[in-house]
Amino acid sequence: MFLAIRELIHAKFRYVLIGFIMVLVASLIFIISGLAKGLSADNASAIQNLETDYIVVDAEAESDITKSFIDREKLDEIEQISGVEKANTLSIRMMNASVNGTEQNEDVALFVTEADGMLIPSITEGNSITQDNEVIADSMLKREGLKLGDTLKFGDESEYTIAGFADKQRYSHTSVLYMEASGRDRINAVTIQANPGKIDEIKNGIGNDFDILTAEEALQGIPSYSSEQASLNMMIVFLFVIAAFVLAAFFYVITLQKRDQFGVLKALGAKTIYLVKSLLGQVVLISVICIAIAVGLTMGIKALLPADMPFLLEVSGLIQTSLLVLTVSVIGALISLVQVVNIDPVEAIEGAGK
Amino acid sequence: MTLVMENVSKVYSDGPKEFKALDDVSLELQKGEFVAIIGPSGSGKSTMLSIAGALLSPTSGTVFLDGENTAHLSKRKITEKRLEKIGFVFQAANLIPYLKVRDQLRVINVIAKNKANSKGRELLEHFGLTHRTNNYPNELSGGERQRVAIARALINDPKIILADEPTASLDSQRGREVVELLADEIKSRGKSGLMVTHDERVLDLCDRVVTIRDGRLEE
Numbered sequence: 087m088f089l090a091i092r093e094l095i096h097a098k099f100r101y102v103l104i105g106f107i108m109v110l111v112a113s114l115i116f117i118i119s120g121l122a123k124g125l126s127a128d129n130a131s132a133i134q135n136l137e138t139d140y141i142v143v144d145a146e147a148e149s150d151i152t153k154s155f156i157d158r159e160k161l162d163e164i165e166q167i168s169g170v171e172k173a174n175t176l177s178i179r180m181m182n183a184s185v186n187g188t189e190q191n192e193d194v195a196l197f198v199t200e201a202d203g204m205l206i207p208s209i210t211e212g213n214s215i216t217q218d219n220e221v222i223a224d225s226m227l228k229r230e231g232l233k234l235g236d237t238l239k240f241g242d243e244s245e246y247t248i249a250g251f252a253d254k255q256r257y258s259h260t261s262v263l264y265m266e267a268s269g270r271d272r273i274n275a276v277t278i279q280a281n282p283g284k285i286d287e288i289k290n291g292i293g294n295d296f297d298i299l300t301a302e303e304a305l306q307g308i309p310s311y312s313s314e315q316a317s318l319n320m321m322i323v324f325l326f327v328i329a330a331f332v333l334a335a336f337f338y339v340i341t342l343q344k345r346d347q348f349g350v351l352k353a354l355g356a357k358t359i360y361l362v363k364s365l366l367g368q369v370v371l372i373s374v375i376c377i378a379i380a381v382g383l384t385m386g387i388k389a390l391l392p393a394d395m396p397f398l399l400e401v402s403g404l405i406q407t408s409l410l411v412l413t414v415s416v417i418g419a420l421i422s423l424v425q426v427v428n429i430d431p432v433e434a435i436e437g438a439g440k
Numbered sequence: 441m442t443l444v445m446e447n448v449s450k451v452y453s454d455g456p457k458e459f460k461a462l463d464d465v466s467l468e469l470q471k472g473e474f475v476a477i478i479g480p481s482g483s484g485k486s487t488m489l490s491i492a493g494a495l496l497s498p499t500s501g502t503v504f505l506d507g508e509n510t511a512h513l514s515k516r517k518i519t520e521k522r523l524e525k526i527g528f529v530f531q532a533a534n535l536i537p538y539l540k541v542r543d544q545l546r547v548i549n550v551i552a553k554n555k556a557n558s559k560g561r562e563l564l565e566h567f568g569l570t571h572r573t574n575n576y577p578n579e580l581s582g583g584e585r586q587r588v589a590i591a592r593a594l595i596n597d598p599k600i601i602l603a604d605e606p607t608a609s610l611d612s613q614r615g616r617e618v619v620e621l622l623a624d625e626i627k628s629r630g631k632s633g634l635m636v637t638h639d640e641r642v643l644d645l646c647d648r649v650v651t652i653r654d655g656r657l658e659e
Contacts, residue, residue: 088543088550089536096538096576350534353495354592355523356551357516431519432495435486435604436531 089351090367104336105376111329112380112411115322116399117387119407122318124396129314130305131254132197132224132262137204138277140285141176141299142292149299149307151275152178156296158271167291169284174203175273178257183238185231192230194223195257196240198273201266205277212250215266220249224261227251229394238263258308259396326414333418337369341422345429352431361426365419373415377408441507442599442632443469443492448501450487450655461487462498463655469600469632474623476643477636479652485636486604488652492634493526493602494518506599523552527593527631529603529622533585535577541588542573545595552596563591567621583614590622594629601626603635612641619645 094101127134142164147154158175165173177198182191199205201215207222212234215222223232228251237245246265255262267273280288289298299307306312341348348361381404391397450462461484469475479485490496491503494510503510505525510518535544545560564570567587577585586606593601603622607615619635619642626633635646643649651658 088547089539092543093538346534347536350530350536351547351551352519353493353522353528353530354548354551355519355526355596357519360551430495431522432490434528434530434534435490435493435495 087364087367089361090364090371094368094371100340101372104333105372105379107332108329108373108376108415109379109383111325111332112377112408113383113387115325115329115407115411116380116384116404118318118321118325119403120384120388120397120399122315122322123398123400123403125314125318126311127254127398128256128259128396129311130257130308132195132257133301133304133308135207135254136277136301137207137279138174138301139280139282140278140288141301141304142276142278142296143274143299143304143307145295145297147297147307149297149303150309151176151304151307152180154274156273156276158273160296161273161276164276164278164292167288169288169291170278170280172204172279174200174205174277175267175275176205176277177267177270177272177274180258180260181240183240183263186237187239190231192227192232192238193260194227194238195260195262197255197257197262197264198267198270199264199277200268204279206264207252207255209250210253212248215249215264218266218268219244219246220265221246222250222252222264223248224255224263225251225253226256226394227261258310326410329411330414330418333369333415334421337365337419337422338425341365341425345425345433348426348429349431349433352429353434358427362423365422365426366416369415369419370412373412377411380411381408441468441504442471443467443506443634444502444504445488445492446502446504448488448491448498448503450484450491450496451499460655462491464501465652465655465657466501467492467650467657469634471599471632472627472630473648474626474633474635474646475648475650476646477634477650477652478638478640478643481638483652484655485652487655489602489604489634489636492600493528494522523548523596525599527596527598527601529586529589529593529601529606531605532609533577533582533589535585535588535592537577540574540576541569541580544577544588544592548592548595554596557595559595559597560591563594564588567591581614582610583618586610586614586618587621590618590625594625599631601631601633603633603637605636605638607637607639607642612639615639616642616645 143151143154144156161173161175164170179196181194181196183194184191206214210225234248236248239245388397388399445465445467448462448465452459452461477485477488491498505521539547549555549557564573569587572580572584606618623645
């Protein structure tokens, strides 16, 4: 690092310039990742957090729970199949609820299931549902002014009271309400907890008219989910490629300018590995500093974003993305390393070895 | 004998054509001896210096550095030998632009993993460069740069000093001073020196002058 650090200090201006570009690209990667995670959660956290191993839908629904229709009797049939440990029904309805009989309306997604079943989420405020006319609401609704005991009315149906709130319950960018399923004959899906080793047996037992989805497959089945994620992920991939090429071009040109010095150093007895380490040291040092600044910048931007903006930054994701940026930078520097390896020390003596 | 070249030839082939840069050259350098190689451009001076400095390997013939035959050494070992046995003074000094004068010498210790070597300060003082230790090469005069280059060549206490046109970028007076310094150091420290030059005014400072013409040596 003797040479690496001294050169960085001496040629600060050019390294600050490239650092600036890296900070911006890395920040953009972090922000778009945060947005992708945030939108993903906003679209499907209720499905992501669903306490189930598999979801049975009808085969014609193409993995979209809301398009699937199953007769209620199927639940009893499925419960009998060996390997199925627990089973509950799930129906999803997109509804509009009027609050407390006032003008206030909220779009909600009704998750209709058995009140004593496994799908009921853990409550963060209030109580779970015990009666047919109670619901558990996503805590995001508190931002809209809803509180425990408020009543909700869906069209002409009877009134429901909010008995409790649960965190991270969003579906299709709407808050979810959980309610009791009794008295409903048509259901969307049956969720099961089962031993993964027996999945083939269960498949045979259920028959060909039904598909068994994992939670991940059910996510992809939400109509807007995969297109939303795909476009954001494409941006992130492009940013990684841009970062790699910008760094590759920068270090290529810089190394080209330093050919003579590398020749002299090799002639003086510097081993190629020493020079390679020196260059890699520079790349890693610049990248780490830039990533750190970018993380700070992203945190700052996050603080400025409105609270209901779907933006999710988790430490694990941040570390993962940071490591990826670092790896991409090092990959970008590889062609310069090839140059360094290929420089012949005889170049230090003018007119020789031509 | 610190440097021995025995029947050394170097042939470059360019497609079907062959070009003999060095043709059966032999040279021996004694301890304390300072030898100049002169010759027209393209005569093979630089090739000879590069082979003497183990930067090029000869097509045929043998080179002994401090008694050791370099033909059987791996590239890695040759690099180590260069670091240990040879000090280079390049044309136009070829200092590293982003290192201060002090670090120009320290970098050799870093490469050689010999950080305890404290001769740098002494050398700079000896060469009258103490007031320049914190300057970058672009802040030095041509003569000062060449003095730093000589100090750099000496810091690792090598047996052989090889100089490639050390006066090329200097006026005649400065050039002469630099070669005088080089000759002094080689004598007083018991090194062997080999210098390629086209500057005939400094030849009187050398013990021996060999002329190279079309790859052949004439004494």
